[in-house]
Amino acid sequence: MSAENNAPVIVLVRPQLGENIGKAARAMLNFGLTELRMVAPRDGWPNPSAGPAAAGADEVLDKAQVFSTTAEAVADCAHIYATTVRKRGVTKPVLTPEQAANEIATQEGRSAIMFGAERSGLETEDVALARAILTVPINPEFGSLNLAQAVILAAYEWSKHRNLVMPPQEDLLPPAPQEELDGLIAHLDRMLEPKGYFLPESRAEASRRTMRNVLTKPGWNHLEVRTLRGILSSLEREDR
């Protein structure tokens, strides 16, 4: 596979200003990234403020896709990175843009880098979809990267790998697409629900998030997910 095919998808989750979407598109195209996805942009899409801010990166905006949930936006991706300042209690690997770019350029399977809303960043549920956190190491006394700046640093680091052709790692299967993992999680959820696992109701959301985090961490490939689906189906059966 050529490194060119490893270009990550950039996912803007609930972006607020069209201007910032345009700037992000410009930052992407400067470094050769063209696939932009948005989750529920606040002011709808298309947004008339995006074009002027894109300063010519119209091809990125024209083919941008809009999704209503973050899960749908990354459903076909095998490697999902959540860009965020570090949060307490998140037990996922934290990578620099450089480390993430090194992974993205060399691993099999599509990668997505998610960026949160301008003010609030990514929600905990968005982060739960990711196996790793991307954090820009920043001046601890003055940290205020804006959206387009975060995008440009990720794109810039990725671009360093563009002309290098990395040795293929065919024997290491990539993580299954997110939709297969989601299928596994939904299957287990359906089995647990009648057992009262998610009770009391007040704890249900946290329990589901914990479960998703635990099952996201492995990066199971297609075959492994299939094995686990088989195990779940087996557990559902009556004793022989």
Added chain:
Amino acid sequence: MSAENNAPVIVLVRPQLGENIGKAARAMLNFGLTELRMVAPRDGWPNPSAGPAAAGADEVLDKAQVFSTTAEAVADCAHIYATTVRKRGVTKPVLTPEQAANEIATQEGRSAIMFGAERSGLETEDVALARAILTVPINPEFGSLNLAQAVILAAYEWSKHRNLVMPPQEDLLPPAPQEELDGLIAHLDRMLEPKGYFLPESRAEASRRTMRNVLTKPGWNHLEVRTLRGILSSLEREDR
């Protein structure tokens, strides 16, 4: 010499918009650079548009110095880099931001990185002051880095050489001891056995090995294994 003392001076030569000066200051401070110099800013100095765009990086603006010529602005610097797209006939070394940062962090003497006006960039006479050219490798079909973006990439690369890099990851727990993983596998095995999952007998060993491989891959920590034991116990219960 500590890397901290090697912070380069950022020199904006004939910047046009106060807003861009403010954004450059913000980009600098994000990555720990504080010394801003300007050569003949078009609209004079101070500029009321700079403050709001600096988004809190006032300390950089407050101590910014203004010079009337580029030569004066870099007079006390030993290493001068001119940020520009490569020009015909310039016979100086051309460095990426990364290569320039590596030099700046390790060499003796003050360094300055010069950036030209928004529209026209650095003049030939400005470039003549520099021993090296700093060029950001950019999409050849779409190159339009703005001033603040060029500044942030230079500052970001320099910041990699500072010591305060990533926040510690103290809450990233190590994988659980093997006996805990074995307990989880045995628990699942006990549940699957009566369902006939390991039949026919001739496939039992391979099935158990596959299951162990799938459950070993994640490197789940103590808490995650405990969560999964809870899920299995819940599945064993009668429906509520």
